[in-house]
Amino acid sequence: MGSDAQNGSAGGSGIRVAEGSGVCFGVRRALRLAETALESGEAVYCLGPLIHNPQEMERLAGKGFRVIESLDEAGGGGRLLIRSHGLQPGVVAEARGRGLEIIDATCPLVRRVQTLAVELQEAGDRVIVAGDAPHPEVRAIRGHAPAAVVVNDVEAVRRLALSGRVALVAQTTFSPGAFRDMAAALRERDLEEVRVEDTICAATVERQRGAADLAGHVDVMFVIGGRNSANTNRLAELCAAR
CATH class of the missing domain: 3.40.50.11270 (Rossmann fold)
Structure with a gap:
């Protein structure tokens, strides 16, 4: 694909590809x-x-x-x-x-979440995983740290009965904005300690930012990916919101 088509610079029209697109x-x-x-x-x-x-x-x-x-x-x-x-x-x-x-x-980044969850659980923290419970990555994390609880939005965080020390980690493809909201909600609680470990993949952040930015500047946006892919579905949601 030529640069004009890719960047949409030929007379203001063409096909533009979001930054960060592709396989991680x-x-x-x-x-x-x-x-x-x-x-x-x-x-x-x-x-x-x-x-x-x-x-x-x-x-x-x-x-x-x-x-x-x-x-x-x-x-x-x-x-x-x-x-x-x-x-x-x-x-x-x-x-x-x-x-x-x-x-x-x-993935080494997924392995890092698994290792962190185990270490935090063994240290006595209540481990909270920001993610989608049925997702294979989250099931694997909980397989390593069985006592961890999984939540997928800030309201679920607010409903949790918590005390003492709490640690928050994330599925590597989780929404950065939703993760920040969850962390803020935990810090508002009367807890002994809140440890926040941002384990979201940097490539995921870049891909989501690039897709959302591009969606706000084009007439039609296509998200190409598997229908059962968490990454693809999240990108589609972000683009639709623009």
Whole structure:
């Protein structure tokens, strides 16, 4: 795509692409690991799609990549690739017990949230995760820190019965604005200590800002992505609001 079309500078019209668009480094890393694993010729399984892109998943399937919903579908042997969202430790242990080799493609930023949640929980803090409870990343975080509570808006934070020390972390793709509101609501409470750890991915922030800014300056805005992708849906919401 030429620069005029991309930036919309040809007579004020054209196709403009929001800053930060594209696949994040965590997913790119997972794709590289999947490609490398497939070179061995062994079966490579993944609990859920590696990326919310049907065309890319079809391409990987042609090389032997298998998306499964349960470890029962893996049969005996082969490899299990943990996608960038991460996976609950109990599921990983079960997979190893079934003879599956583990390829860990957990995004390093997601791993940081998991580690923080464990450390904070072990330190005696009440861990609150700002995120969507059904999302695989959040389920994996709670798998590491089972006592953590998940909330997805500021009103849910206000309804929580809290005391003592509290720590707030976030799903890496969570809304920065909503996270700030939650942190402010916690600081208004009469608590011994409120620790706020902003674990939102910087690329997510850049992508959301770029999409929202562009949506305010164009006649029509398209958000291209998987319908079941949290990232895509959040971008669509932000753009629609503009």
